[in-house]
Amino acid sequence: MSANSADPSLRKAVDIVLVKAGRTKIRYPADLLHDDGTHVVVRAAWAGAGVRDFGFVRFEPGDVFTEHYWRDRWYAVKEVRNAEGTLKGWYCDIARPAEVTPADATPGEVVCEDLDLDLWRSADGGTVLRLDEDEFAASGLETTDPRAASAARAALDELELRAREGDFEALLA
Numbered sequence: 001m002s003a004n005s006a007d008p009s010l011r012k013a014v015d016i017v018l019v020k021a022g023r024t025k026i027r028y029p030a031d032l033l034h035d036d037g038t039h040v041v042v043r044a045a046w047a048g049a050g051v052r053d054f055g056f057v058r059f060e061p062g063d064v065f066t067e068h069y070w071r072d073r074w075y076a077v078k079e080v081r082n083a084e085g086t087l088k089g090w091y092c093d094i095a096r097p098a099e100v101t102p103a104d105a106t107p108g109e110v111v112c113e114d115l116d117l118d119l120w121r122s123a124d125g126g127t128v129l130r131l132d133e134d135e136f137a138a139s140g141l142e143t144t145d146p147r148a149a150s151a152a153r154a155a156l157d158e159l160e161l162r163a164r165e166g167d168f169e170a171l172l173a
Contacts, residue, residue, distance in 0.1 A: 012031070012032045013029055013030070013031060013032070014029070014030050014031075014032045014042060014108060014109060014110055015027055015028070015029060015030070015108065015109045015110070016028055016029075016030050016042060016044060016047075016067065016109075016110050016112070017109055017110065017111045017112070018093075018112050018114055019111060019112065019113045019114065020113070020114045020116075021139070025114065026047060026048075028044055028047035029044065030042035030043060030044035030067065030110075031043045031044070033066070035100070037071075038070060038071050038072055039068065039069075039070050039071075040068070040069045040070070040071075040098060040100060040110055041066065041067070041068050041069075042066075042067050042069075042110065043064065043065070043066050043067070044064075044065050044067065045061075045062075045063070045064060045065075046059050046060060046061060046062070046063040046064075046065065054120075056120060056122070056127060056129060057080070057088055057089060057091075057120065057122075059080065060082075062082065062083030063080055063081065063082055063083065063088070064080075064081045064082075064083070064085075065078045065079065065080055065081075066078070066079040066081075067079075068171070068172055069098035069100075069110050069112060070097060070098060071097050071098055071099075071100065072097055073097060073155065074094060074095065074096065074097060074115075074151045074152055074154070074155035075092055075093060075094050075095060075155045075156075075159055076092065076093045076095050076098065076112050077090055077091075077092050077159075077171060077172060078090065078091045078092070078093070079172070086123075087123040088122075088123055089120060089121055089122040089123045089127075090120070090121045090163075090168070091118065091119075091120055092118060092119040092120070092121070092159050093112065093114050093115075093118055094114075094115050094116070094117035094118065094119070094136075094152045094155050094156050094159075095112045095113055095114050095115055096112075096113040096115065096148065098110050098111065098112050099111040115136065115139070115141060115148065115149075115152045116132050116135040116136040116139050116141075117130075117131070117132055117133060117135075117136045117152055117153070117155075117156045118130075118131035118132050119131065119156060119159045119160055119163065121163040121168060125163070125166070125168070128160060128163040128164050130156060130160060136149075136152070
């Protein structure tokens, strides 16, 4: 049975664990909204300390993230809304497929290993930015795990194409 009910009392809490370079970057609680065995959707409040201004968007206390993880895709997509519910856009992490640890027949933990590449798509779709390609190059993944590096680049290319051609939101259905 999937946990996609609109009834908040039926939602399960999960921990989101973002890993980078073999270390836990951040861990935060989220509500499990949906899990069909491949696609996991959670909702969480901005878990960062204070405001993070990227120049093209600000993440700040009160922001709500609806996060999409897949067990078979090399990315995670995070829809970002402000406290009033206005869509800011989508922040996409290029990452290894999510690992979901069950607890009581529902995911207890979603682990996402960040591979440095990111994509931003503004709410109106007018701005699509490839991010952190320099960090990806410096990570050494091309040498240490060429298969993962190739999958990461292909995932970024796929997301950028979808973001620019208009079927981006179909990913999240």
